[in-house]
Amino acid sequence: xxxxxxxxxxxxxxxxxxxxxxxxxxxxxxxxxxxxxxxxxxxxxxxxxxxxxxxxxxxxxxxxxxxxxxxxxxxxxxxxxxxxxxxxxxxxxxxxxxxxxxxxxxxxxxxxxxxxxxxxxxxxxxxxxxxxxxxxxxxxxxxxxxxxxxxxxxxxxxxxxxxxxxxxxxxxxxxxxxxxxxxxxxxxxxxxxxxxxxxxxxxxxxxxxxxxxxxxxxxxxxxxxxxxxxxxxxxxxxxxxxxxxxxxxxxxxxxxxxxxxxxxxxxxxxxxxxxxxxxxxxxxxxxxxxxxxxxxxxxxxxxxxxxxxxxxxxxxxxxxxxxxxxxxxxxxxxxxxxxxxxxxxxxx
Amino acid sequence: xxxxxxxxxxxxxxxxxxxxxxxxxxxxxxxxxxxxxxxxxxxxxxxxxxxxxxxxxxxxxxxxxxxxxxxxxxxxxxxxxxxxxxxxxxxxxxxxxxxxxxxxxxxxxxxxxxxxxxxxxxxxxxxxxxxxxxxxxxxxxxxxxxxxxxxxxxxxxxxxxxxxxxxxxxxxxxxxxxxxxxxxxxxxxxxxxxxxxxxxxxxxxxxxxxxxxxxxxxxxxxxxxxxxxxxxxxxxxxxxxxxxxxxxxxxxxxxxxxxxxxxxxxxxxxxxxxxxxxxxxxxxxxxxxxxxxxxxxxxxxxxxxxxxxxxxxxxxxxxxxxxxxxxxxxxxxxx
Numbered sequence: 001x002x003x004x005x006x007x008x009x010x011x012x013x014x015x016x017x018x019x020x021x022x023x024x025x026x027x028x029x030x031x032x033x034x035x036x037x038x039x040x041x042x043x044x045x046x047x048x049x050x051x052x053x054x055x056x057x058x059x060x061x062x063x064x065x066x067x068x069x070x071x072x073x074x075x076x077x078x079x080x081x082x083x084x085x086x087x088x089x090x091x092x093x094x095x096x097x098x099x100x101x102x103x104x105x106x107x108x109x110x111x112x113x114x115x116x117x118x119x120x121x122x123x124x125x126x127x128x129x130x131x132x133x134x135x136x137x138x139x140x141x142x143x144x145x146x147x148x149x150x151x152x153x154x155x156x157x158x159x160x161x162x163x164x165x166x167x168x169x170x171x172x173x174x175x176x177x178x179x180x181x182x183x184x185x186x187x188x189x190x191x192x193x194x195x196x197x198x199x200x201x202x203x204x205x206x207x208x209x210x211x212x213x214x215x216x217x218x219x220x221x222x223x224x225x226x227x228x229x230x231x232x233x234x235x236x237x238x239x240x241x242x243x244x245x246x247x248x249x250x251x252x253x254x255x256x257x258x259x260x261x262x263x264x265x266x267x268x269x270x271x272x273x274x275x276x277x278x279x280x281x282x283x284x285x286x287x288x289x290x291x292x293x294x295x296x297x298x299x300x301x302x303x304x305x306x307x308x309x310x311x312x313x314x315x316x317x318x319x320x321x322x323x324x325x326x327x328x329x330x331x332x333x334x335x336x337x338x339x340x341x342x343x344x345x346x347x348x
Numbered sequence: 349x350x351x352x353x354x355x356x357x358x359x360x361x362x363x364x365x366x367x368x369x370x371x372x373x374x375x376x377x378x379x380x381x382x383x384x385x386x387x388x389x390x391x392x393x394x395x396x397x398x399x400x401x402x403x404x405x406x407x408x409x410x411x412x413x414x415x416x417x418x419x420x421x422x423x424x425x426x427x428x429x430x431x432x433x434x435x436x437x438x439x440x441x442x443x444x445x446x447x448x449x450x451x452x453x454x455x456x457x458x459x460x461x462x463x464x465x466x467x468x469x470x471x472x473x474x475x476x477x478x479x480x481x482x483x484x485x486x487x488x489x490x491x492x493x494x495x496x497x498x499x500x501x502x503x504x505x506x507x508x509x510x511x512x513x514x515x516x517x518x519x520x521x522x523x524x525x526x527x528x529x530x531x532x533x534x535x536x537x538x539x540x541x542x543x544x545x546x547x548x549x550x551x552x553x554x555x556x557x558x559x560x561x562x563x564x565x566x567x568x569x570x571x572x573x574x575x576x577x578x579x580x581x582x583x584x585x586x587x588x589x590x591x592x593x594x595x596x597x598x599x600x601x602x603x604x605x606x607x608x609x610x611x612x613x614x615x616x617x618x619x620x621x622x623x624x625x626x627x628x629x630x631x632x633x634x635x636x637x638x639x640x641x642x643x644x645x646x647x648x649x650x651x652x653x654x655x656x657x658x659x660x661x662x663x664x665x666x667x668x669x670x671x672x673x674x675x676x677x678x679x680x681x682x683x
Contacts, residue, residue: 064583067587069583069586069587089592093589093590093591094589095589096587096588096589097589100587101584101587103580103583103584105580108579108580108581109580109581109583109584110581110584111581111584111585111599111603112581112603112677112678112679113602113603113676113677113678122585122588122590123588123589123590126588126589126590126591126594127589156678156679158678158679169584172584172588
């Protein structure tokens, strides 16, 4: 039947998530916020895909749409062989244990009127036939796994610190042995010291349970730490999707280059990458530019960028870039020479 | 929680004493006194005797303290006597109504059942109508149902009960002839037929008041539901794969009920207060009607006592609402 080895666990094809805008007295449908506008990627089992980009670029929306916490406008999301985007409500619900999410805000994402043990065991009540004792044992097991003291089982979320709450969120996500977890900025609301703990915990759990992550973050150094491959998003589209080391060493897309130039180098002896400051603001996703989404701010913008939208294409083995600099049709410039030239040349 | 409740109860004592003083002075100093009810043809010495028999010729603070003593000591003792057949309160002066020359509390006791059955039922019906409307309106925000719910609430809010009551009387009482236009206080429920009769005569006042109550509560319920439906933990519940029913009824509703329960508890004193206009409109001989009668007749002890009972109820239910809040919301700790 299906070759599970070569087939990726998660396969996203041309995912679109448009939020309608209603205006006027009669609330007519006058446009769409194109939060996600044609995103495609795959994640192999056991892999961590980092998804980075600035605020409002649609990272979180991708995460939620993949798990169908939003109804995607178009596209296919195949997780473990089923197209999540088109499943009916009941089948989808049955499928939920296999795919979970760790939310950004650990305070708001836990029901304030439920105890820790109730929060973690609720999905077991719904999806398994476990007895109360088995569930309690499983809750303790999960609390051990994420490093929470068993004594806390009957406490309410507000009685925990931010880091502990995020551990509860992770334990909750793990409760039904999911294969795939979307981590939606799991560390954004935490202190730096706690961030490292939580990220290390996520890595340990990945090794232990063979999890597959989609790690959404705007923290580029954390993504570098945890991800195997990284997708850089800009205005609802993927600008570049490359293996981590290749991307961080030499980003191909001008936006990825600018974004990664913001990462601080902890070692003072190593030369700091020259900082690229982008001018202007991100265009409105309700009214994106006609051609390349980045053409309004790109330091290397060409004529074609304003007219034709570049497609995500494999320009080097394993590296996908959506940029006319690398499409042969765009001009005489070769794919490999251009970045070299620009890295030496003047950058704004 | 217990210490908090005890502290609040202790705090309620000075509050209520102050309220009692204000009520007493306000009613006593207002224009109109028992003396003005006595015809001018009555000779001055007889007039003096009448006032003395009502003990209104004493200084106001003496009368206030006497009333306090009667309210907090004599009347409870009388209550105990009445309940257990003892006679602790023998020979003590009770609070006497000027109108009927009989003790005030038994009069209130006579009126209370009418009010509680009619207004209490109306409140209950109002809550039972309001909650589902509020929940479903929020769940399907801006749907046709929600629009109708909003219209219903606006009507309930903005149209006064004397208007809806009159319309109901014309439509259901006169044109359709379904319900009697007047409430018969003397009706005793003994068998099925009299029970049906009681239900029919209660129907209109209950509908009128229920509409007004439901309007407000349904709006609270709706906005509370809407607020909670947008919360992240609701998304978490969906991501857990809980059924829509569990998501809405367990996660959203339970959290939304916290403020609504408080609002409902705070509204309960108004049941005892009666609905003066509605009671008058349908001839329900309840507390509201008693209060209006006492005000018209310059029956100061009756007005003071009723007003103070309402004050006690309001203070008590405020406390109950706060305690309920603490019980329902684990984030709130009173220590």
